[in-house]
Amino acid sequence: MDLRALFSSNDPIDAGEAFTNRQRQWELVASALEEHLRRIASPAFDVEDLEAPRDNVAVFHGVGGVGKSTLLRKLETVLASAEQRPAQWGAPAWSGERILPIRIDLSRSAGLDFERVVLTIRLALAAAVGRPLPSFDLALRRYWDAQHPGEPLEEYVRRTGLVGRFGKALPQQLQAAVSEVVGALQLPGLAGSAIGQVTTALVGALRERRERAQALAGCARTEALLEAEPDLEALSYYPHLLAWEISRLPAKQAVVPIILLDTFEDTGDRHRDLERLLQRIVWLMPNSFFVISGRSRLAWADDSLQGQLDYTGPAAWPQLAAPADRSARDLGQSSRQHLLGDFSSQDCDAYLARRLTHDGQPLIGPDIRDVITRRSHGLPLHLDLAVARFLEIRRTGRTPIPADFDHTFPALIARTLSDLTPDERHVLRSASLLDAFDLDLATRAAGLTHQAAARQLIERPMVTEDPYAIWPYHLHGAIRAAVRTADDHADDGWTPADWHRAAERALAALGDQWRATASRAFSRTLLVACLRQGLRLARDHRLDDLSWLPDAAIAYDSDAIWEPLAPSAPDQPGSPQPPLDSPADALVELLTTLARRQREHREHTVDRLTAVLDCGLLPGELAEMATYYRAKANRDLGRNEASRHGMQQVADGGGRLALRARRGLADAARIDGDFPTALAVAQPLGYEGRQQRVLGDIWWAHGDIARALAAYETARAEAEHHGNAGEQAISQARLTLAVAFTDPARATDEIALATQLLDGLAQRATTLITHIAALVQxxxxxxxxxxxxxxxxxxxxxxxxxxxxxxxxxxxxxxxxxxxxxxxxxxxxxxxxxxxxxxxxxxxxxxxxxxxxxxxxxxxxxxxxxxxxxxxxxxxxxxxxxxxxxxxxx
Structure with a gap:
């Protein structure tokens, strides 16, 4: 029952914990547990073997709020009662085994210490088994009397609330264990003695190899543990006795503990003190299965932790070792370490529909659910925060509307930043400006001189990795949106000036990466990627200095490939495009228009470019680019005179596009049927002016297909020599049309080549020319x-x-x-x-x-x-x- 929902209104609401998806996670746990049961049932299994590798652990990790605690609570419920298993979860393969789930919340808010962890496990066994576990109980009683003199264990259990979960069986079982020892040793005079005397007697009997003592406490290390100083260090080794006692339970009382350790990240500190003690429990209880949840992967299989923990390295924890690359790790390819992913859109909607109901119907309408789902990026915490906001608004008497949920929540920032170091928080904010990043980009955007903080950040589950991308890392969408758009109430929160400076640093770093690789084979891919990020940074942060962007825009134009460049939408979905009131706005509009003209009506292209030119914010060379492409669009619309005027203006300017504009004038003369003028203008154009392609068009119009083909082939070869894929495809398409008139058989191969060259290029007109060629063929x-x-x-x-x-x-x-x-x-x-x-x-x-x-x-x-x-x-x-x-x- 959700008590907050219950007390939010006088109008009764059916509210409970909705659980959706996670079928894959159940299958992983069920499979691992089945394997564990087979292993401990094997005659070769030895609970006292301290050298064998351990594979009694499964780990779920993910960002804060992704639903790890909810998953563990559900696993506890399902393992305790099969009737509680969701319909989509299949029945487990095991049968006839008594499974004992024990969930322990390790969060700081729970105030749990190591003593209570051990007590919780023993209390759960007391309730389930109903009998003493003598060697462990005697050791525990000795520890308690030494460390808590004058405080009865019964009182402690009652005061801490543990009795409410497990009942009052443990104190009686501890006393029964002492009595059992006294009776087994046939020492009636010790019946009322202090626990120390009883322990001494048992140790003596074990040294003398007395049969009754060995039957009672036959674990090989019982003697050493009972003689050790009863302090916290000794307590951390007592689970070895507990595992031994569990292994020798009678069949009717036998259980397999499944210990679920939740919020494991809260055990971390500089020296890993609590983590070391908890790891000992896992290692010393190999017949118990542990499910651990935390924000990060469990690093026990890393050799780098040697000296900080007792058991480290892939030999000790083979199923916790990370795969070769992080992408495989994030996809769950590490056999026992699983990244807990976000909900799908369908799961988000189903969760919200079931979370709050009234008279059996969803209380949150589909329009609001749609907005919440979109803003959540699949993060369950965002869904829960939205539900809380829905109840809060409803309590005021107002009916919630979709606009109430079209934002992020400050609580997301609090959860995200809570366990990051100051340098990591600084890098996180800087990286949130970028769609994707690498270590160098994140470090430079943060203005740091060392990569340590960036390297630490990418190991957090809020960062995912695609090793095949230009920049392999990107932030979780919901966290990125929260960091960038919500009010940041952290002590080290950034001011608007801080964000502006970080945007300038990020833009400069992108430019340096592009320039450093401009001559390499993948430079075009990097150019487009840098432009997409750089244009958004310049636009959203109103950067006055366009820096390297004009040079990159010219490089983008030169290849005539026209990959989509539109930067991601402004942070608030549904908000209108800002007016063109800065050079960055004008440049974004120019380049996105040039890319989109391949997919929209040329009339829109003319209108957009006219608006760009009218704002007067573009520097000269970029304004020339807008004028040239508006002239081309006018030509495509059949407005030859307007096209000629624009081309003449650019040609007279003598700039970078002057040769192209003269080619446009040659095309205009050809279109008007003035072929002598077209030929005269074309002769001095050279490769930059696409001379051979223009000549091919002229000879084609004359039906002189042989000369046209020769010109087109030369044009294609020149484009290939210069590495210009766009021009190569254009020349090939024109050649295809010419060939189709004379040689239908050859046309098949030429059309196939044109199609291959056009693959991945946004050249709609050129593609349609090949379709016309197919008709001619x-x-x-x-x-x-x-x-x-x-x-x-x-x-x-x-x-x-x-x-x-x-x-x-x-x-x-x-x-x-x-x-x-x-x-x-x-x-x-x-x-x-x-x-x-x-x-x-x-x-x-x-x-x-x-x-x-x-x-x-x-x-x-x-x-x-x-x-x-x-x-x-x-x-x-x-x-x-x-x-x-x-x-x-x-």
Whole structure:
């Protein structure tokens, strides 16, 4: 029962601990426990063997609030009563065994010390077994009388509340153990003696090898333990006697203790004093199974702890040893150390729906559950905090709404920061600015000169690792959001100026990493990754100095690959995009627009770039970039005059993009049908101006496919030589279209190569050119017309109207090959209508040439390089050749 919920309102609410998922964790525990039961049942098992490796431990670790304590409470309940097992959890394989779960909360708030841990285990056994465990009980009684003179054990058990969990059996069993010793040794005169005298008598009897004494306390080390000074150190070895006593219980009373140690992280200190004592219990009780939960992995298998703990290294704890890399460790590939993961979205919703109910219906509505789930990143603690907030709002008389939960909770920060060192907290805040990081990036963002704190932080469960990523580490989403957005009430909390300086350091560190690897093979991948993080830092923290970002933006543009660059959304989901009132805002909008233009209508591209230019915040070279790409978008929309004006402006500026702009002017002349001008402008362009590609487009329009192919092949080779994957794909796509008119068989291979080169590139227009090439390849075959209609729809949706004339040219070729005069006439009419403004009007001439039809009057005023008749002959010859290929009659 959730008492907080019960007392939150006069209106009764059904509230309890909802438990969801964790089926995988149950399977892990059940499997490990089954293995443990088989091992201790083996004749070869020796409870007194102190050298054998231990595999009687399973560990669940994870960030604070991920549900470790809830899992252990559920395991305790299920192991105690099979009827409490969730429906999704399968029945365990073992049967006929008496399982005794004992959960011990080690949290500081529980105030537990080592004495109470030992007493808790013995009290649980007292309640379950109902008989004394003589050798252990005698040692415990001797310790108690020495360390707590005048304080009866019965009173201590009552005062500490342990009697409420386990009853009053232990004091009577301890007294019974003493009586059993006296009776077994046949020393009636000791019946009323002090415990010390009884112990001395038993030790003497053991030394004399008396049968009755050895039967009573046959453990080989009983004598030494009873003679040792009864202090805390001796108490930590008494569990060895307890394990021996458990091993010799009669069958009807036999039990297998399952000891669940919760909140193990609270046992840590500089010297690991309490952890050392607890580890002894685990080692000395190999016939008991231990389930341990904490925020970090259990490091007992690490050799580095030698000297701090008694039993260390992979030989001692083979199933606790970490795998070779941390990613495997986080995926649960360490056989007994398991990272407790977050809830899935479905599990979050199910948890919230069952957590609070009214008349059998979920009290928290689906709209609120959706917001809580999204903000939680699957962290159960966030869900519980949201439930508490729901009850708090409801108690005031107001109905909670989704907006009440669209934030993080300061309690998350408190839980996160509570067990970090000051340097770790400093690195954590710095790293929260980054989507992902490595040791160097986190250290430099924190402004530290050494990596020790960063290395310690990445070992925390709040940090996950992907060894194959550029930066392998990233923070848990909910914790990152909490650290960055919630009020930080810690003593060393950062001011806004601290956050701003950290953002500047992080941006500089990203830039240094990019520059240091600019010449390496994976530089493009790193460039994009640095831009994504750097743009968000500059935008969200209003950084005035763009630093390396303009140079990176130019490098991003140069390859024409157009990976998505949009930085992650602002911290508050649903908040509108901020206005363009800083250079960082303008740069983010520029680059994200250039990337998105491959996936959205070119009209949106023009509008976005116009807004970027109108704000006047971009430095000159970046403003030139915006002007150039707006001109390209206008060309794609068929606005040739507006495109020509923009290209001329950039060309006249003489900057980095001047050659590209001159290429744009050459394209504009070609589009207008002024081929002599287009050729003249193209001649001096060179590779930077994509001269060969422009020449290929000119020769293609003339039906001179051989020269066009030669130009495209040269363009592709030049792009490959310069490592420009984007330009290589563009040239290959144009080559594919040209080949499709002359050699359908070769076109298959060229289309496959184009598809391969385009893989991973965001080049929508180029991809659609290969689709047009596929239509040309199949010209004269059934289905081409229907495929062309589908493709036309794609062009319209994308705002790529400049490709419609190419599509119509492909259709005209198809109809001319078939001799379908009526369809050809309709295609020519559509071409004439779509090119009425002058752009691509020469495609209307080409359609006439293919069918050997006379040009209408007035003509299109196309200025061919040789003559209209020569161009006519070349295009007509292509149709004739295709008919011969298909053996289609005229």
């Amino acid at each position: 199949d010209a004269g075959s059934p289905g081409v017309t229907d495929r062309a209609q589908t493709l036309r729809t794609e062009l319209t949706v994308a705002g790529l109207t400049w490709l419609n004339p190419s599509l119509d040219t492909a259709l005209a070729f198809h109809h001319a090959v078939l001799g379908a005069d009526q369809d050809l006439t309709a295609t020519i009419d559509h071409l004439r209508e779509s090119t009425a403004t002058g752009g691509y009007a020469h495609c209307t001439d080409i359609a006439h040439f293919m069918a050997d039809l006379p040009l209408p009057e007035p003509g299109t005023h196309t200025q061919w390089l040789d003559s209209a008749s020569a161009t006519r002959e070349r295009w007509r010859a292509l149709v004739t050749a295709r008919r011969a290929h298909l053996n289609t009659p005229s």
